[in-house]
Amino acid sequence: MTIRVLVVDDQTLVRQGIRSLLDLTDDIEVVGEADDGMAALAAIEEHAPDVVLLDLRMPRHDGIWTLTALRDGAAQEPPAVLVLTTFDTDTLVLDAMRAGACGYLLKDVTLEQLTRAIRTLADGGTLISPSITDRLLRAVRRRRPAEGEDLPRIQPLTDRELEVLRLVAEGYSNREIARALFLAEGTVKNHVSALLVKLGARDRTNAVLRALHENVLN
Structure with missing residues (x-):
């Protein structure tokens, strides 16, 4: 392709x-x-x-x-x-x-x-x-939320979700994450969807930014 x-x-x-x-x-x-x-x-x-x-x-x-x-x-x-x-x-x-x-x-x-x-x-x-x-x-x-911006509270992540999040932050695609963690690609997609919900993020990039801001990846 x-x-x-x-x-x-x-x-x-x-x-x-x-x-x-x-x-x-x-x-x-x-x-x-x-x-x-x-x-x-x-x-x-x-x-x-x-x-x-x-x-x-x-x-x-x-x-x-x-x-x-x-x-x-x-x-x-x-x-x-x-x-x-x-x-x-x-x-x-x-x-x-x-x-x-x-x-x-x-x-x-x-x-x-x-x-x-x-x-x-x-x-x-x-x-x-x-x-x-x-x-x-x-x-x-350093960046503070804009005045009046109410960021959703982050929900706790599972160990597997943290593994997926770390690979997302490193730029891995769903297919590459699946190979790295020995998972089905559909399973990875489900984990990514769960991450977006728990982090209150609209997409993968926003999820990584939110995780960095809240020290979730440390």
Whole structure:
């Protein structure tokens, strides 16, 4: 199965470079390009990509705007979004993940790292560059809930649910978790669904953020 990818970056040379690199793979196809968030939304509707590679700093409509628009306005399930940027400040990382990004990598990654991330997201997983994980954890712990925001209380997790949660946090897909824990993939899906309920999270990324904030993974 070919993974359909959309590249969103305001620099033409960067988009062309990423396309040229991904053309070297057998299972990944760049189906379109966009130079800002508004163009990205139109390209997503036109090309229906599986994964979007998204820069954060763009003129007019930037990456956070794009993520928010996809999360709040999509009539159907939006594609997985992998943030690919040169900026790794705590605030940007946390804002991107909260807005719905499934992964976050810096542009100094190798082709192997990039293709692995694309495949992970296409398979339903999440992925954050190891160099960013520690600062994300610090940012989550510093961030206080917005005024009037009433976060649901976390319910206790079973040992098995904690095992699954740790692998979700490391970017494993359901299929990879099933292999690692010697479980049926359907069983893993049930555990992930239970985690979302117990953590009061809307998706896997939000579940990891909530778990980090509440020190559940320690």
